[in-house]
Amino acid sequence: MSRAHNISSVFARSLLLASTAAIVSVSAAAQTSPQPPLPAITVDAPQQKRAAAARPSQRNVVPSARAPRVSNPAAAPVAGDQARGPALTVLTVQQALRDIQQTPGGVAIVPAEAYRNSTVANTIKDVLDYVPGVFAQPKWGDDTRLSIRGSGLSRNFHLRGVQLYMDGIPINTADGYGDFQEIDPTAYKYVAVYKGANALQFGANSLGGAINFVTATGRDPFPNGVSADMGAFGYKRLQANAGGANGPWDGFVTASTQASDGFRDHSDGHATRLSGNVGYQFSPDVETRFYLNANEVRQRIPGAVTKASALSNPQAAAPANVTNDQQRNIDTVRLANKTTIRFEDTKVEFGAFGVDRHLMHPIFQWLDYRYQDYGGFAKVTDDRFIGGFRNRLVAGVNVLNGSIDNQQFTNVGGRKGALQSSSIDRSKNTSLYVEDSFYFLPNVAAIAGTQFLYATRNRQDRFLSNGDQSGATEFSLWSPKAGLLWDIDPTWQAFANISRSAEVPSFGESSSGSGGTAVIAFTSIRPQTATTYEIGTRMKRPDYSWEIAAYRANIRDELQCIVGNAVGSCNVTNADRTIHQGIEAGAGAAIFRGIFDNGPAPDKIWLNVAYTLNDFRFDNDPSYRNNELPGAPRHYLRAELLYKNPTGFYFGPNIEWVPQSYFVDNANTLKTEPYAIWGLKAGVDNGGTYSMYVEARNIGNKAYIASASIINTASSASLLFEPGSGRAVYAGVKARW
Known part of the structure; x- marks a missing residue:
């Protein structure tokens, strides 16, 4: 065992013991601590400074946790026009917090x-690292294996089981698959995560739920900014807003x-992304907003390799990927x-959207897909007292339709060859x-709801020399939900729910029998x-926080890798x-205060922990009995210990720990390897105009498996493993005003 591994293991155990002690001390302190309004969960962020110039008065647009909003007086005239508050179409962070915390489940x-x-802040992992229950591991470039509560484990490419939105507009295609190439972590003012059926308001019909990436508006603080980042493996990025x-x-x-040479061979890529919106307030109570999003992504694919290759030569690409110059290139306009x-x-909200996406994807064949997606949505939120009891009703409709002009050609060294299929x-x-x-008590709500999904899939085969694969299906699915939400005090909630989810298969689940399957x-x-x-x-609360949820999902007809071959x-x-069941636990605590500065805003050492327990298995399956479902670790821990000074300076270590290997096949014959990697970061961010950081990752330069594809029965020759990146250092500077 290497010295670096020993250091990582000792550090992991120390952080785990510290987090346990912090949670115990938090529980004891909860009896006597003051109780300010309930703010963010999971994460601890520096507070923004207000701009020096006074802003116009703002209207309160979101009801409190216990009472519906009442009408505010009309805004006073300013310079011949009405004073304008925050955007109506886009909630502020605090408004989004109050809104999402009316959900009786994991959010x-x-x-x-x-x-x-x-x-x-290069990938979705950087955004969601400390949200328990979310397993996000980059494979290459922006591509990431993302699973929430075991969603989409069988999808070895792209994404399924979690629905992605940008400002409430679908990123996933109409048939359900998604990609991360269009996600720019620098573009958003916050990200909302709805686990499982808690994403009902988005029309989400998947086990994993939904993630909504929300961009800023011109009415937010600090609308102007510029940043520069650079670091290992030729990474560089410029951003401005x-x-x-x-x-x-x-x-x-x-x-x-941005551009990067990539840690692995044949993993270089570059991307240019643009997002914008223009809003107009007809009155303090009516606003419309237009959105534009455009992306150009060019990315080479190093490919999955054998376990031996991933651990002994992690920078090597799969030979076939190099020979065929495999890539995933995307152009999108939304x-x-x-x-x-x-x-x-x-409050009434409605809108429409259209997406034009071109996927140019030379892999085992040269895939040329053109997507045309369109749709609309409407939502009504009514929050009032009925017979002396508060009642909050949310209802809506979502429409997402689209077509794929699907052509596949022979891949001749990264160039198009003969046409192989078309539909x-x-x-x-x-x-x-x-x-x-319905709040039958002032602080306890009974919640009930349902969703009805009608979906169709229709394929028109245009390449008939290998047979006619045309066909059509339709689905009508109900997903009811019931729960309780208890506001124990203004900072503390308890919840429970029972819900049903229904996930319609995408076209990617079908097969024409290629590769011997x-x-x-x-x-x-x-x-x-x-x-x-x-x-x-x-x-x-100001010096500590926690969230913990336990769940069990009994699944019928899980979309699973049942048929495959050895490679x-x-x-x-x-x-x-x-069966999918587990525990999602997050905690943050100031375990020491006033170390060098005991003033009104003392310095502190802050511990942040996100732990996920996954127990996914077959349930008396005829072939696989009660075997574990492959593709996700049983235990996953992410933790950091930061010294924070009131000047904005911070410094400290962090760790990512998977203490047990997990299977990559249904037969439970082949596993990954456990790992622990650690890093350090330091910087200055006092919420003002300037900030900077330096971050080191995988300091021990450990060779490890970050993610794995799955198969029915694996062997030592199976190409399933994605190596994690080696030692890396990044730095960045930002200005905002």
Whole structure:
């Protein structure tokens, strides 16, 4: 065992013991501590300084946790126009917190200040690292294996089981798959995570739930900024944003360009991304906003390798990926509009969107896919007293339709060869949902809701020399939900819920029998349904916070890799019964205060911990009995210990620890290896104009497996393993005003 591994293991155990002690001390302190309003959960971020110039008065647009909003007086005239408050179509961080914490289940808000100014913020992992229950591991470039509560474990490419949104507009395609290439972590003011059926308001129909990436507006503080980051493996990024408001108008735009040689061979890439919006307030209670998002991504793919290669030569690419010059290149343009109208006790939101996406993807074949997705949404939130009891009703409809012009060619060294298949794949999805929260006590709500999903999939085969793969399916699925939400005090909540989720298969689950695998028609694959039981609690106070949730999902027809071959090609169909259950625990605590500065805002040592326990298994399966489901670690710990000074200086170590290996096949014959990697970061961020950071990752330069694809039965020759990056140092500077 190496000295670096010993250091990592000792550090991991020390952090785990410190976190346990902190949680025990937090529980004892909870009896006597003051109780300010309930703010963010999971993360601890520096507070923004207010701009020197006074802003116009702002209207309160979100009801408190216990009472519906009442009408505010009209804003006073300023310079011949009405004073304008924050945007109506986009909630502020605090408004989003109050809104999301009316959910009786696992949710989180991650403000940009929690990650953007203190890390390289390059991938979705940097954003969601400290949200328990989320397993996010980059594979190469921006591509990431993401799973929430074991969602999408069988998807060895792209994403399934979690629905991604940008400002409430779908990023996933109409048939359900998603990519991370269009995600720019520098572009958002916060990210909202809804686990499982807690994402009902988005029409989410998946086990994992939904993630919404929310961009700033011209009415937010510090709308202007510029940043530069650089570091290991040739990484460099420039980013800038600008915005402002003038009377009823406001606008915001952010753009970034980045490039990297990549840790592994054949993993270089570059990307340019742009997001912007323009809003107009017709009155203090009516606003419309137009959105633009555009991306150009060019990325080479190093490919999955054998376990031996991943651990002995982690920088090596899969030979076939180099020979075929495998890549994933994407061009995207997204346009959308959202309008919000606010009445006395009711808020109405509606909008429409369209997406044009071109995927140029030379892999085993040269995939040329053109996506045209479009849709609309409407939502009503009514919060009032009925017969002396508070009642909050949320209802809406989401429509997401689209087509894929699907052509596949022979891949000749990264160039198009002869046409191998061609089809038009059409998807339609309409979901209607309603959820009512009735406060039968001033601080306890009974919550009930349901969602109805009608979806169709239709394939028109245009390449008939290998047979006609045309076909169509349709699904009508109900997903009811019931729960309780108890505001124990203004900083502490407990919740429980029972919910159903239903996930419709995408076209990617079908197979034409390539690579020696069996033919599986997409029309033969059933939707995945699950009944989930969840209970938990969350608290946030100035010097400590926690959230903990336990859940169990009984799943029928899980979309699972059942048919495959020894080298890693896998076709997805339905498993009979499976079980996903686990514990999601996060805690933050100032374990020491006033070390060098005991003034009104003393310095402190802050511990932040996110721990996930996963127990995923077959349930008396005819072939795999009660074997573990492959693809996710049983234990996953992310922790950091930071010294924080009131001047904004911070410094400290962090660790990522997977103490047990996990299986990569249904037969439970081949495992990954456990690992612990540690890093250090330091910087200055006092919430003002300037900030800077330096971050070192995997200081021990440990060779480890960051993620793995899965298969039915694996062997030592199976190409399933994605090596994690080696030792790396990054630095960045940012200015905002």
